[in-house]
Amino acid sequence: MTLSAAGYDLTPLSKAQIDEKAADLSAEEKRVLLDHGTEHPFCGTLLDNKKSGVYHCRLCDLPLFSSDAKFDSGTGWPSFYQPFDPEHLKQIEDNSFGMVRTEIRCARCDSHQGHVFPDGPPPTGQRYCLNSISLVFREAD
Template identity: 45%
Template structure:
């Protein structure tokens, strides 16, 4: 297991996060498709980790994958996303977590657009948004 920079007790995470954000980020739950606050959000800015504030994705890498969750073709910077093998629910997937605090974000798939060919399928509950200064 990764030694994360941001460490809090379960009680501290529960006090900081609303129930859905907690379930998604700390218990690897998934919000229902087409229900999250950012699935159809295309404002200019940055998407940050709801738990620790680390910048995870830029709006210019977001695209409509038609899946009902925010989708990005590249993280904001190398090394900010941790990849973990996920064998739950009878599937083999790659879970993605915030490298800074270990928050579960979603999964990454190899069916995204170029130039990376990747689709980071992320729960809105794992994200906060900061508009770019005009």
């Protein structure tokens, strides 16, 4: 078992485990999470969420972002300036659509979450731009 600094199991899921977890996803959730799609801007259910809590991977439930790091980027997607734990994300160079971007994926299940850009606010200067459909929000008690 591989544990993150935050104490979560990061052992990669097997294809069978991913297939089992994906069985209940909608076609749109599969398109974004498994086929690296993007939801349309300004339509995600978590864009305007102002509640306190943690955003988890929709597929495997690994915590990815805290509401404390959420900000309004004006881009139409939920944005964060830092992850819950950097080990919970993988960063992959994405050269699709004629541009160079950095894709972010869940470190445990490899599902597509969005992209990270170097134009965010202090203190990190990063903008993690997420698909609402890739996330599940768990409100703080």
